Amino acid sequence: MTAETTGGGSGGEPEVSDSLKSFGEVVKAFRKRARLTQEEFAPRVRYSLPTVASIEQGRRFPPADFVDRAEEVLDAFGTIRGAARHLSRRPGLAxxxxxxxxxxxxxxxxxxxxxxxxxxxxxxxxxxxxxxxxxxxxxxxxxxxxxxxxxxxxxxxxxxxxxxxxxxxxxxxxxxxxxxxxxxxxxxxxxxxxxxxxxxxxxxxxxxxxxxxxxxxxxxxxxxxxxxxxxxxxxxxxxxxxxxxxxxxxxxxxxxxxxxxxxxxxxxxxxxxxxxxxxx
Structure with a gap:
């Protein structure tokens, strides 16, 4: 298999991204501020519950439309968009x-x-x-x-x-x-x-x-x-x-x-x- 499909071998493993974890914490904090559970939040941003959970846990890179919808739904004063700008752009690539x-x-x-x-x-x-x-x-x-x-x-x-x-x-x-x-x-x-x-x-x-x-x-x-x-x-x-x-x-x-x-x-x-x- 190739680097674009697997992330490579031992020398090409994606590094752990603290920025992804930080972004997830920001989303979770604003979600809780809005008094929404993950089950309530997921349909509002039109993503599945497992996807929302993965993003909040810092395990999944948030798509651009998720960032925009989360910002709007949670009325986050631009904080979520700002956090997204600091994400490492290529996790999972060798x-x-x-x-x-x-x-x-x-x-x-x-x-x-x-x-x-x-x-x-x-x-x-x-x-x-x-x-x-x-x-x-x-x-x-x-x-x-x-x-x-x-x-x-x-x-x-x-x-x-x-x-x-x-x-x-x-x-x-x-x-x-x-x-x-x-x-x-x-x-x-x-x-x-x-x-x-x-x-x-x-x-x-x-x-x-x-x-x-x-x-x-x-x-x-x-x-x-x-x-x-x-x-x-x-x-x-x-x-x-x-x-x-x-x-x-x-x-x-x-x-x-x-x-x-x-x-x-x-x-x-x-x-x-x-x-x-x-x-x-």
């Missing part, structure tokens, strides 16, 4: 992936080819939980929650940055594997189809049988910065390689461009996904 994640948040173009698993930006919670639950050595509940929080935080980019162009090339076998079972796969396919409806997201499927394939050297990511520089990232099991050398980046761009021509067209990719959904 150390070697954080530099790329920071650049990813500002990119004007982001292209991803994957042959091992569905990229983190496209994963559903159920699919991600499957990956985390099968992690070796096993993860604890708090570690899993931290990784899910990091995943949710990253996925906001797809909808919050409508002017960023996102492209994904996925191997067909990633969905045929049915990781997590039939229901998890059905939900995943539906989720990918929904994302493909967005104007800034292009999803192509590399067919199972392909005699000529430019991606045989493995997964890759490419991004374009706001000042129009191109950078690359490749990842192994316990490490990641950030690539800024223009010659190497150019080589990756060449390979990705060839794969775009080798994969199914956008229309044919969506058609195949719909067929696969019916066959799951």
């Amino acid at each position: 150390s070697w992936f954080r530099q790329w994640a920071s650049l990813e948040a500002e990119a004007v173009s982001l292209y991803t080819y994957e042959c091992r698993l569905i990229p983190g930006l496209l994963q559903t919670e159920a699919y991600a939980r499957t990956l985390f639950a099968e992690r070796l050595p096993p993860l604890g509940d708090e570690q899993i929650e931290a990784r899910l929080a990091a995943r949710t935080d990253r996925q906001r980019l797809l909808r919050e940055r409508p002017n960023t162009a996102y492209g994904f090339i996925l191997e067909e076998h990633l969905l045929l594997r049915r990781a997590g079972g039939r229901q998890v796969t059905l939900e995943l396919v539906d989720h990918i189809l929904d994302l493909a409806e967005l104007r800034n997201i292009e999803i192509q499927i590399m067919p199972l049988v392909r005699e000529s394939h430019a991606g045989m050297d493995g997964p890759m990511r490419l991004l374009e910065t706001p000042d129009n520089r191109w950078l690359g990232y490749c990842e192994g099991q316990e490490s990641g390689q950030f690539i800024s050398d223009p010659k190497v980046v150019s080589m990756l761009q060449m390979r990705y461009a060839r794969m775009r021509s080798q994969a199914l067209t956008l229309e044919d990719s969506l058609s195949l996904l719909r067929q696969m959904r019916g066959a799951v």
